[in-house]
Amino acid sequence: MEYDLIKRLSQYKKILVKLKTMGFVKVFSDNLSDALGISASLVRKDFAACNLTGKRRGGYQVNELIEKLNILLGKNSEQRVIVVGCGKLGSALMNYRGFDTEQIKIVAGFDTNPQRQNPDGAIPVFPVDQLEAYIREQRIQVAILAVPEEASLQTMERLESYGIRGILNFAQVPMRSSENCNVENVNLALEVEKLFYFVNAQQTRLRIKEQA
Amino acid sequence: MEYDLIKRLSQYKKILVKLKTMGFVKVFSDNLSDALGISASLVRKDFAACNLTGKRRGGYQVNELIEKLNILLGKNSEQRVIVVGCGKLGSALMNYRGFDTEQIKIVAGFDTNPQRQNPDGAIPVFPVDQLEAYIREQRIQVAILAVPEEASLQTMERLESYGIRGILNFAQVPMRSSENCNVENVNLALEVEKLFYFVNAQQTRLRIKEQA
DNA sequence: TAGATTGTTAATCGATTAACAATC
DNA sequence: TAGATTGTTAATCGATTAACAATC
Known part of the structure; x- marks a missing residue:
């Protein structure tokens, strides 16, 4: 790796x-x-x-x-990123402070739900049908994907076809990278599972020790 | 590993x-x-x-x-988790759908800001000074940490001393696991950085090819 | 029995570390 | 010059794969 x-x-x-x-x-x-x-x-x-x-x-x-x-690390040019899917997680990511210090700039969000759209916000949120135009005009290369599970596969394919080269995927279903597009899967449930595995394993080990 | x-x-x-x-x-x-x-x-x-x-x-x-x-994987008992720090990211995680399918249950949140506290919510949010009592009474073992960077180290140490055995850490500063407490660091900025590195590397490779 | 698949041992591979010659 | 630190080669380590004997 x-x-x-x-x-x-x-x-x-x-x-x-x-x-x-x-x-x-x-x-x-x-x-x-x-x-x-x-x-x-x-x-x-x-x-x-x-x-x-x-x-x-x-x-x-x-x-x-x-x-x-x-x-x-590509830090000399601004690292512009869009967020696709502006539900709770997506909009939290749009305002995530941890990006600021790393020259990562969230430039726009996209959502199908009109109530979440807000083209005039500090970070504008556009309808999803404007994705292609925006990506091509602004030459966006990296996207954060935080859509519901049902929409994830289809959205990913669209992003790839619009020219996105890197995707940070928060969907529950991990996706594989293709030749043109690198996918990083963030599986929060899996991370929590790991923790419980360790907690359990540790306690089992202790129990065995006590018996011995 | x-x-x-x-x-x-x-x-x-x-x-x-x-x-x-x-x-x-x-x-x-x-x-x-x-x-x-x-x-x-x-x-x-x-x-x-x-x-x-x-x-x-x-x-x-x-x-x-x-x-x-x-x-x-410890899936036969319910996997109860608390969220410490209920800002945008923390509260998004409290409602994250991806946990539901994995028997992971967020049972409570904690925050210093009174405006975010809500002991009667579907998932209650308590003041941070109730952390110790809650963890000990409810025998909580795993916590998600989503506090601002300034508070992360101190909060982590408190959680450990209260008996937490696993921490999913969203703070920008990665923390190391101790003997009693396993820490998983989720560094979102780093994930985005990786993507840009690959995008850049790929384009550099293409440029070199073209020159040849 | 013949065939297929496990369980396990040996081989391979890649990443990390140790060691040391080159040299500032 | 003597001493310290790099750059690089050889050794180690762990994880994965290949191969195959055991056996259902």
């Missing part, structure tokens, strides 16, 4: 920004490995894979790393 | 339930491997690891699998 690398790149960047505010000019692979709980080898390997070079004795330049990581 | 196994167990279960409604009585490892896009060996290995046995010629009993998977 190349996914882990991207995740780490993003983590490196966050730490580097913090270090910069603390006055750091250079960092060593050891510093970053400590902060992330991974080996220094992996840090160096990641950097090498991304053509981020350091000096054999002087470590890596913080400024240079941040700048290059921003380019790699 | 044992995480992948749990994820697959949950996926197996979902498929098996569907197959059951279609009248299936038994399944072969081949059927499940096709549905999940993994090898049949892995299916058999997963089942062996969970003491789910089949017959050398007759495959696995669908009913038996579902039942045992439900026990493993």
Whole structure:
């Protein structure tokens, strides 16, 4: 999975920004490995894979790393995203504060329900039949999908055909990525299930210990 | 990561339930491997690891699998969860439809803001100072954390000290699991970042191709 | 019996870490 | 120069797959 690398790149960047505010000019692979709980080898390997070079004795330049990581992560252009499906979850995501710090900007929402539409809002919400025009005119590449389960497959296919290249999918049914369109599935129920599995497993283990 | 196994167990279960409604009585490892896009060996290995046995010629009993998977995933008792932080995201999660089908029940919310409190709602929202009493009295083990970044660390520590064993964390700062408490971090900004990385990477690749 | 599928062992693969020569 | 840190190669580890003997 190349996914882990991207995740780490993003983590490196966050730490580097913090270090910069603390006055750091250079960092060593050891510093970053400590902060992330991974080996220094992996840090160096990641950097090498991304053509981020350091000096054999002087470590890596913080400024240079941040700048290059921003380019790699596409942070130098604004990251415009639309939200399709503006029910409770969708509209919560439209106002999610966690996006602000990451140059991610929700530019519009779309919903079939006229009561949720509001073309004049701070973040406008349009009817779904304007999706295609909007995506093509504004050259939108990434969408967050928060429609009810029934509509998810059909909506996903429409988004792909309109030229969307990346989808963050909150529908209960996980979707697979296609050649043109990368899909990240966020399955909240599954995450909660994992937690209960661990809680149960832990208690079972304790019970076995007590018996022994 | 044992995480992948749990994820697959949950996926197996979902498929098996569907197959059951279609009248299936038994399944072969081949059927499940096709549905999940993994090898049949892995299916058999997963089942062996969970003491789910089949017959050398007759495959696995669908009913038996579902039942045992439900026990493993803790689905036979109701999975009660509280939501801490009932802003837009938190209250959207309280009403998230995707939990219903998985026996996950949001039993209460907690918020410091009196305007959001509503002890008599369908899902009551209490002041945060009632957290400890509620968790201990109701023996709550799992919490969803959707508080603003400033409050996340402190709230997490409180939850742990009150006996919470699993936390689904929506705060921007990822938290590490401790011995007693398992933390799953949902970092929405990171997910969106991944998508842009792929979109960019794909376009870069195309550009390079064109130049060649 | 012959055929099919499990359960399990060995092989493969990819990701991470350890080690160390190159070099600042 | 001596010492420290990178960049890279070899070793390790874990997860997945392939293969096949056991057996229904």
